[in-house]
Amino acid sequence: MDKIKIAVDAMGSDEAPLNDVSGAIIAAELKPDLLEIILVGKKKLIDDELFKHKVKLKNISVVNAEDVVTMEDSPTESLKSKPDSSISVGINLVKEKKADAFISAGNTGAVMTASILKLGRIDGVGRPTIGSIFPSDVGNTMVFDVGASVDCKPKHLLEYAIMGNIYMKNIYGVSNPRIGLLSVGEEKSKGDSLTFETYELLEKSGLNFIGNVEGRDILRGKAEVIVCDGFVGNVILKFAEGVLDVIKGKFKAYAAQGFFKKLWIGMMYGTLKNVVLKDFDYQEYGGVPLLGINGITIIGHGKSSPIAIKNMILKAEEMVVKNVNEKIRDSISK
Amino acid sequence: MDKIKIAVDAMGSDEAPLNDVSGAIIAAELKPDLLEIILVGKKKLIDDELFKHKVKLKNISVVNAEDVVTMEDSPTESLKSKPDSSISVGINLVKEKKADAFISAGNTGAVMTASILKLGRIDGVGRPTIGSIFPSDVGNTMVFDVGASVDCKPKHLLEYAIMGNIYMKNIYGVSNPRIGLLSVGEEKSKGDSLTFETYELLEKSGLNFIGNVEGRDILRGKAEVIVCDGFVGNVILKFAEGVLDVIKGKFKAYAAQGFFKKLWIGMMYGTLKNVVLKDFDYQEYGGVPLLGINGITIIGHGKSSPIAIKNMILKAEEMVVKNVNEKIRDSISK
Numbered sequence: 032m033d034k035i036k037i038a039v040d041a042m043g044s045d046e047a048p049l050n051d052v053s054g055a056i057i058a059a060e061l062k063p064d065l066l067e068i069i070l071v072g073k074k075k076l077i078d079d080e081l082f083k084h085k086v087k088l089k090n091i092s093v094v095n096a097e098d099v100v101t102m103e104d105s106p107t108e109s110l111k112s113k114p115d116s117s118i119s120v121g122i123n124l125v126k127e128k129k130a131d132a133f134i135s136a137g138n139t140g141a142v143m144t145a146s147i148l149k150l151g152r153i154d155g156v157g158r159p160t161i162g163s164i165f166p167s168d169v170g171n172t173m174v175f176d177v178g179a180s181v182d183c184k185p186k187h188l189l190e191y192a193i194m195g196n197i198y199m200k201n202i203y204g205v206s207n208p209r210i211g212l213l214s215v216g217e218e219k220s221k222g223d224s225l226t227f228e229t230y231e232l233l234e235k236s237g238l239n240f241i242g243n244v245e246g247r248d249i250l251r252g253k254a255e256v257i258v259c260d261g262f263v264g265n266v267i268l269k270f271a272e273g274v275l276d277v278i279k280g281k282f283k284a285y286a287a288q289g290f291f292k293k294l295w296i297g298m299m300y301g302t303l304k305n306v307v308l309k310d311f312d313y314q315e316y317g318g319v320p321l322l323g324i325n326g327i328t329i330i331g332h333g334k335s336s337p338i339a340i341k342n343m344i345l346k347a348e349e350m351v352v353k354n355v356n357e358k359i360r361d362s363i364s365k
Numbered sequence: 366m367d368k369i370k371i372a373v374d375a376m377g378s379d380e381a382p383l384n385d386v387s388g389a390i391i392a393a394e395l396k397p398d399l400l401e402i403i404l405v406g407k408k409k410l411i412d413d414e415l416f417k418h419k420v421k422l423k424n425i426s427v428v429n430a431e432d433v434v435t436m437e438d439s440p441t442e443s444l445k446s447k448p449d450s451s452i453s454v455g456i457n458l459v460k461e462k463k464a465d466a467f468i469s470a471g472n473t474g475a476v477m478t479a480s481i482l483k484l485g486r487i488d489g490v491g492r493p494t495i496g497s498i499f500p501s502d503v504g505n506t507m508v509f510d511v512g513a514s515v516d517c518k519p520k521h522l523l524e525y526a527i528m529g530n531i532y533m534k535n536i537y538g539v540s541n542p543r544i545g546l547l548s549v550g551e552e553k554s555k556g557d558s559l560t561f562e563t564y565e566l567l568e569k570s571g572l573n574f575i576g577n578v579e580g581r582d583i584l585r586g587k588a589e590v591i592v593c594d595g596f597v598g599n600v601i602l603k604f605a606e607g608v609l610d611v612i613k614g615k616f617k618a619y620a621a622q623g624f625f626k627k628l629w630i631g632m633m634y635g636t637l638k639n640v641v642l643k644d645f646d647y648q649e650y651g652g653v654p655l656l657g658i659n660g661i662t663i664i665g666h667g668k669s670s671p672i673a674i675k676n677m678i679l680k681a682e683e684m685v686v687k688n689v690n691e692k693i694r695d696s697i698s699k
Contacts, residue, residue, distance in 0.1 A: 168614070168618070179550070182558050215595070215600065221513075223515035246605075247606055249607065250611045259600075262548075262557045266547060266549065269579045269581040270583055272581055273583065274584060276584075277501070280502070299636065303633075
């Protein structure tokens with residue numbers, strides 16, 4: 032069997048190329064016979080980083096890309112002004128079949144835009160989508176769209192449901208994912224003009240549609256896939272990240288009030304982390320795919336650790352192995 | 366000076382009439398010379414409750430209402446089918462100037478609908494709104510609308526900003542509230558069709574508009590007033606309530622794993638409550654007003670404790686004393 036080739040944006044994370052290269056090394060060492068990693072970015076910086084790790088892995092290669100897209104760059108402008116960016120070069124590798132997938136912890140909008148424009152959408156998909164995993168005690172819930180795909184039409188939410196269904200089946204092993212429609216009440220009569228029409232489409236879709244779900248249901252594992260307009264999903268995702276920051280900040284401020292308080296928080300923190308915070312830590316999840324494009328792109332948080340990068344690579348591998356895009360193509364065409 | 370008369374829905378909370386009557390007694394005892402409480406609901410049940418407390422307060426009276434609107438009742442139908450409900454009778458007291466304000470921990474939709482239909486909207490207000498307080502280390506942020514006023518138009522969000530501005534000024538003493546527009550990015554160019562148009566209106570409004578804010582900014586105290594479509598606000602509010610439930614649930618589950626874990630969680634809980642949970646506890650805030658109507662209605666959570674009910678009564682009093690509705694009338698007419 033041919034190795035699976037994953038192009039890794041070495042300039043993506045906030046700590047690039049350190050975290051990106053380290054994560055790639057972990058993945059390459061973990062699966063020497065299955066994975067081939069192509070690090071994309073400023074070759075000199077990447078080589079220095081590889082040298083520091085004192086490893087020489089046969090399954091890691093480097094492709095030079097001189098430009099770097101920053102978090103501040105405009106997605107569409109950067110595509111034109113920085114044609115030799117690690118994002119553009121990496122996605123071109125996928126386009127030219129020199130890589131099976133691309134992963135990046137860089138500018139989300141730029142990765143999305145470049146992926147959609149260079150790789151194109153799967154036939155029948157109006158809008159590619161990014162989802163986010165929200166963990167609960169009874170399983171994982173994935174919300175689509177959180178990628179700020181705004182002013183969605185009902186058919187877009189139907190597409191999210193179809194693609195999310197396949198993703199949760201194949202990547203999370205859920206046999207018949209429950210699909211919920213995010214709204215302001217459980218009754219069919221509660222919602223706005225978008226949810227009313229989407230409800231009708233989902234009812235007729237043949238999916239395991241369980242009706243409306245509310246904001247509080249996202250963390251209750253009531254459905255494996257929850258669909259909503261990308262404005263709503265993005266606001267919730269960022270709010271959720273904000274909650275964690277606030278909680279951590281409050282503990283820090285309390286600890287700063289004195290030695291014993293610091294000691295006490297230190298004692299509590301291990302439990303807190305294991306009981307609450309771990310589940311909400313995006314690092315564990317290793318990025319999310321941009322679904323609906325002709326190719327595989329996994330997008331991660333700028334703060335991604337080496338472990339998160341490693342997990343993104345493994346997720347990309349799984350997307351390839353399980354033929355997720357083929358299955359989406361089949362489902363959408365129906 | 367005449368006492369301020371507050372009509373209290375005695376049948377509102379999940380523990381009605383216990384919590385509602387207890388809360389009313391606390392408020393009445395606290396301000397015997399300033400407040401007059403009118404308990405509205407099934408007279409016999411209320412009298413029994415008052416008798417149990419063995420208090421006879423001169424500033425508490427009872428007005429009978431035989432019907433009770435449940436949480437399951439449809440707001441509009443209940444208004445017709447239960448004309449003698451505590452909600453309808455209580456709001457009628459305000460309409461007939463026999464009370465200065467009405468507070469209820471009952472069915473939010475029913476209280477909203479009855480208030481709007483019976484008391485009418487302030488001239489120039491297209492949509493009355495409910496906000497919710499989100500606390501932060503640097504102050505309080507109030508998000509409008511969280512009352513599920515869906516498919517908002519830009520002018521509605523402008524109204525929310527104007528009313529929220531006056532509310533935060535008068536009730537929270539913020540001299541020049543910063544107004545934020547909830548969106549998917551800070552730049553003016555980020556958002557959906559609703560935010561683009563609203564941005565223009567807010568820029569010209571003369572308010573202290575600080576531009577777009579994101580989901581994470583809600584808990585960061587970046588603005589005192591954040592406006593959004595009621596669909597988005599309602600989903601976030603319920604998501605936030607869900608987060609607290611999940612955190613509490615996780616600690617409970619951990620404690621159930623054994624004696625020492627239970628002991629340990631017990632030891633930690635006091636700190637947790639003081640450091641994190643207290644700030645997120647809606648009981649502390651005592652309900653929120655329905656702004657934009659010709660009268661004062663304060664709506665609380667079904668789970669309201671006696672303290673929350675007491676706080677709702679005090680909030681209603683403050684709304685009267687500070688002439689909030691007069692000020693909204695002035696501002697909107699400009």
